[in-house]
Amino acid sequence: MANKSVSDSVVNERAQHFLKALIERYIRDGQPVGSRTLAKDTGLDLSPATIRNVMADLEDMGLVSSPHTSAGRVPTITGYRMFIDSLLTVQNLNNQEVERIRKEIMVGGEESSDVLKSASKLLSGVTHMAGVVTLTRKDKNNFRQIEFLPLSDRRVLAILVTEDGEVHNRILHTHRDFTRAELDQAANFLNKSFAGYEMELVRQRVLQQLNDARDHFDQVMTQALTMAGEMVNASETKEDCVIAGQTNLMEFAELSGLEQLRKLFDAFTEKREILHLLDQFLDAEGVQIFIGEESGYQLLNGCSVVTAPYQVNEEVVGVLGVIGPTRMNYERVIPVVDITAKILGAVLKKH
Amino acid sequence: MANKSVSDSVVNERAQHFLKALIERYIRDGQPVGSRTLAKDTGLDLSPATIRNVMADLEDMGLVSSPHTSAGRVPTITGYRMFIDSLLTVQNLNNQEVERIRKEIMVGGEESSDVLKSASKLLSGVTHMAGVVTLTRKDKNNFRQIEFLPLSDRRVLAILVTEDGEVHNRILHTHRDFTRAELDQAANFLNKSFAGYEMELVRQRVLQQLNDARDHFDQVMTQALTMAGEMVNASETKEDCVIAGQTNLMEFAELSGLEQLRKLFDAFTEKREILHLLDQFLDAEGVQIFIGEESGYQLLNGCSVVTAPYQVNEEVVGVLGVIGPTRMNYERVIPVVDITAKILGAVLKKH
DNA sequence: AATTGGCACTCATTTGGATAGAGTGCTAAC
DNA sequence: GTTAGCACTCTATCCAAATGAGTGCCAATT
Numbered sequence: 001m002a003n004k005s006v007s008d009s010v011v012n013e014r015a016q017h018f019l020k021a022l023i024e025r026y027i028r029d030g031q032p033v034g035s036r037t038l039a040k041d042t043g044l045d046l047s048p049a050t051i052r053n054v055m056a057d058l059e060d061m062g063l064v065s066s067p068h069t070s071a072g073r074v075p076t077i078t079g080y081r082m083f084i085d086s087l088l089t090v091q092n093l094n095n096q097e098v099e100r101i102r103k104e105i106m107v108g109g110e111e112s113s114d115v116l117k118s119a120s121k122l123l124s125g126v127t128h129m130a131g132v133v134t135l136t137r138k139d140k141n142n143f144r145q146i147e148f149l150p151l152s153d154r155r156v157l158a159i160l161v162t163e164d165g166e167v168h169n170r171i172l173h174t175h176r177d178f179t180r181a182e183l184d185q186a187a188n189f190l191n192k193s194f195a196g197y198e199m200e201l202v203r204q205r206v207l208q209q210l211n212d213a214r215d216h217f218d219q220v221m222t223q224a225l226t227m228a229g230e231m232v233n234a235s236e237t238k239e240d241c242v243i244a245g246q247t248n249l250m251e252f253a254e255l256s257g258l259e260q261l262r263k264l265f266d267a268f269t270e271k272r273e274i275l276h277l278l279d280q281f282l283d284a285e286g287v288q289i290f291i292g293e294e295s296g297y298q299l300l301n302g303c304s305v306v307t308a309p310y311q312v313n314e315e316v317v318g319v320l321g322v323i324g325p326t327r328m329n330y331e332r333v334i335p336v337v338d339i340t341a342k343i344l345g346a347v348l349k350k351h
Numbered sequence: 352m353a354n355k356s357v358s359d360s361v362v363n364e365r366a367q368h369f370l371k372a373l374i375e376r377y378i379r380d381g382q383p384v385g386s387r388t389l390a391k392d393t394g395l396d397l398s399p400a401t402i403r404n405v406m407a408d409l410e411d412m413g414l415v416s417s418p419h420t421s422a423g424r425v426p427t428i429t430g431y432r433m434f435i436d437s438l439l440t441v442q443n444l445n446n447q448e449v450e451r452i453r454k455e456i457m458v459g460g461e462e463s464s465d466v467l468k469s470a471s472k473l474l475s476g477v478t479h480m481a482g483v484v485t486l487t488r489k490d491k492n493n494f495r496q497i498e499f500l501p502l503s504d505r506r507v508l509a510i511l512v513t514e515d516g517e518v519h520n521r522i523l524h525t526h527r528d529f530t531r532a533e534l535d536q537a538a539n540f541l542n543k544s545f546a547g548y549e550m551e552l553v554r555q556r557v558l559q560q561l562n563d564a565r566d567h568f569d570q571v572m573t574q575a576l577t578m579a580g581e582m583v584n585a586s587e588t589k590e591d592c593v594i595a596g597q598t599n600l601m602e603f604a605e606l607s608g609l610e611q612l613r614k615l616f617d618a619f620t621e622k623r624e625i626l627h628l629l630d631q632f633l634d635a636e637g638v639q640i641f642i643g644e645e646s647g648y649q650l651l652n653g654c655s656v657v658t659a660p661y662q663v664n665e666e667v668v669g670v671l672g673v674i675g676p677t678r679m680n681y682e683r684v685i686p687v688v689d690i691t692a693k694i695l696g697a698v699l700k701k702h
Numbered sequence: 703a704a705t706t707g708g709c710a711c712t713c714a715t716t717t718g719g720a721t722a723g724a725g726t727g728c729t730a731a732c
Numbered sequence: 733g734t735t736a737g738c739a740c741t742c743t744a745t746c747c748a749a750a751t752g753a754g755t756g757c758c759a760a761t762t
Contacts, residue, residue: 034754047706052755069712070754149496151516159510159518165502167510167520171462247616250609258601265598385725398735403726421725421742706761716751723744732735 015054018042019063020087023075027327032072077293080304080326084289090334101126101336102343112164112348116242119320119344124245127333129324130268133344134278135240136318141166143194143202146228148183156183160231162199172227186224194228203229241271241278252325263299273297274323281307281319287338291326302326306333308341312348320344369393369405370414371438374426378678383423428644431655431677435640441685452477452687453694463515463699467593470671470695475596478684480675481619484695485629486591487669492517494545494553497579499534507534511582513550523578537575545579554583592622592629603676614650624648625674632658632670638689642677653677657684659692663699671695 021042025033033041035048035055055073058064063079066072075083093101104122108114116133123131142163149157154177160168178186194202206229210222246268249261267273277297281288287308292300306328307321321337322328372393376384384392386399386406406424409415414430417423426434444452455473459465467484474482493514500508505528511519529537545553557580561573597619600612618624628648632639638659643651657679658672672688 032754036754048754049706049708049756050704052757053705056756066755068714069756070714070752072754145500147498147510149512155516157512157516157518159498159512161500161508161510165506165508165522167508167518169518171516244620247613247620250613250616262598262601265601269595269598383725387725399725400727400735400737401733404734407727417726419742420727420740421723423725704762706759708759709757710755711757712753712755714751714753717749719747719749721744721746724742726739726741728738728740730735730737732733 014044015058015061016082016087017044018051018054019058019075019079020083022064022073023079023083024331026075027329030327032067032074034072037072077291077326080291081294084291084330088330088334090331093335093339098339098343101339102347105340105343105347113240113242115344115347116240116318117244119340120242120244123320123322123337123340124248126336127322127324127328128245128248128251129322129328129333130246130249131244131320131322132274132278133242133320134275134318136279136282136316141199143197143199145195146187146190146231148178148187148224148227150178150180150183156227158227158231163196168231170231172230174223174227178223183224186221186227189221190224190228241275243268243271243274249324252327260299260302264303267299273299277305278307278319278321281321282309282316284309287334287341289330289334304328304330306330306337308337310341310345310348312345317345317348365395366405366409366412367433367438368395369402370409370426370430371434373415373424374430374434375682377426378680381678383418383425385423388423428642428677431642432645435642435681439681439685441682444686444690449690449694452690453698456691456694456698463517464591464593466695466698467591467669468595470691471593471595474671474673474688474691475599477687478673478675478679479596479599479602480673480679480684481597481600482595482671482673483625483629484593484671485626485669487630487633487667492550494548494550494583496546497538497541497582499529499538499575499578501529501531501534507578509578509582514547519582521582523581525574525578529574534575537572537578540572541575541579550583554580557583592626594619594622594625600675603678611650611652615654618650624650628656629658629670629672632672633660633667635660638685638692640681640685655679655681657681657688659688661692661696661699663696668696668699 018038022033022038025037025041035051038051038055039046039048055064058079059066059073062076063082064073065076067074101122104125105115105118108118112135116135120131120133123129123133125131143160144163145161147159147161149159151157151171154174156172156174156178158170158172160170162168194205197205206225210225210229246265249264277295277300284307287306289304289306292303292305300323302325303323304326305321305323307319309316309319311317320341322333324333369389373384373389376388376392386402389402389406390397390399406415409430410417410424413427414433415424416427418425452473455476456466456469459469463486467486471482471484474480474484476482494511495514496512498510498512500510502508502522505525507523507525507529509521509523511521513519545556548556557576561576561580597616600615628646628651635658638657640655640657643654643656651674653676654674655677656672656674658670660667660670662668671692673684675684
């Protein structure tokens, strides 16, 4: 028994080597790989027959499977998982490549939204897959200023500016017309009271003041508070997500046919599903990889997602990554995602 | 000779009938239609042989062609053109459908950008193709108000509001820091001077004042004018275009294979090409149809574009339409595009 | 005990030919 | 002018055989 366990682990070590070779090969060619090819591929000088034995073991362990009797083997999900978790050899990018990424990310100005777009395009360009960058509305966002502009017909345009320079605007419907002066007064009041405060705090205060002391203020102030409340709430909901290069996925029509691809595309335009998915990786540290089937979203079957959160001033503000076929070149994609996250963080910090 | 010409035109009348039947059939099934099917399809009681003769004539005229000897006939581009120009019988939508469109377009609020999005989604939904709506920045847009907010580090956030409630914001880099008071002063000046003026006029005036009397104003004013100039220019460039339902095109994989489709998708995300194309139809009146191959853009091969400009207060402000395979159901698509344009115009006017 | 060569077997893919079917063009008859 | 009939041309389909990649297992080898 002890003996068997020892021999097992020995076998496993070599078996893992084969598993690695097999997956690397499969990633390159996309076709089931047989014992003969594998024999040539790996450095060890073994005959196909030996390999077949090992492969049978691997199949028993559920790491590979064969589509049919006389095809080679194909990695299973668990096979991929093991490959990714323990036997991946990531090649680090050389300085030249890092520099190129840095440059690419800077083109198109340093507006934060532009940078995100560049990053997304970059990811899709370099990896030939779909690049995604999300920016979580950081809750530590501070209130800077609010302005109201009267429109016709009892509508007021409210403009809310936060400390990071984001501008939100929204048309509010009021129950009576306000003059410019009234609105200015209201805005002044709000600006004096709340400038510099954290957004969440502002909301709480506004609600509190509304409830506590509805009578202490005149009608204009009440209205102003109501509007401010609406604004603050609304500005919370918006979430940003930039995606580039979906069409790259077309090359991999393997993704179980057109219908599957179509659904994925629809998800891309809807974005929300993707966002929800990526949110899970916000807390994680470093590059995370996950394989479509593991997610429950069966629309990602055949896909993998490689993500990394990026941070500005020690704080995670978003996550970025690529979505592509499970059969993707992880050894290359991983460092790219990793570096891009770091560079993106650095660029945003400078700003 | 005269005889022949008369007989020609007689033949042509009937031939056109056949052409129409053929194209309608081809649009339904997507397959070359032969003489037998056509014989049954058309009301006239003629034998396939007769039809074959007519078809031969049509082929001579370049209106149809056969993919190979023993396939039926398929309409050519010129065939489509004739069909569209002269022998189309558009079915008008019944009131119920019109009402549904009106409702659909109103969901999601009456913000103009929301309405455009709804319209685009609607078009794609009803026609099962890609819906496009563009909004040309109307030059008659009037200046309402400008505000400047100081950011850190010699940057100023400028907010420009136009009479129609559009808000543009932009970060400007200045050569020194300005205080809040200075900026307010500048904004006040600009607002007093230009409120209500047409945008183009504002730009001219700004430039003029800058040149004419650089010395009459203090430095703040000069700076303000410069910034205003930048803003006005910038706000011109932005153009809006909403597209929905590209994935519907996937059903028509006929579009000469995947590569073609992929290019089309890329064009959709780039949007600019599409915009440029649609701009051509701004001046036209009513529903315009044009067939991919006619455009010069060979990326639209196999596609047709059905567009209609829509107008608010007698003035054309944008164009909308659908893009789909040349083999589309024009008799249904045309009235949908037509009505949608009218409704969209009406909805925007109300607002 | 691990490795290997050999062999039978399986199964997907390819190949080639035969066939059916759809459709045309032409000609002669109506 | 219209039609029926016929020969002809393609394409698509089907089937059977050949191909070939690959496995699994067993017996021989190291």
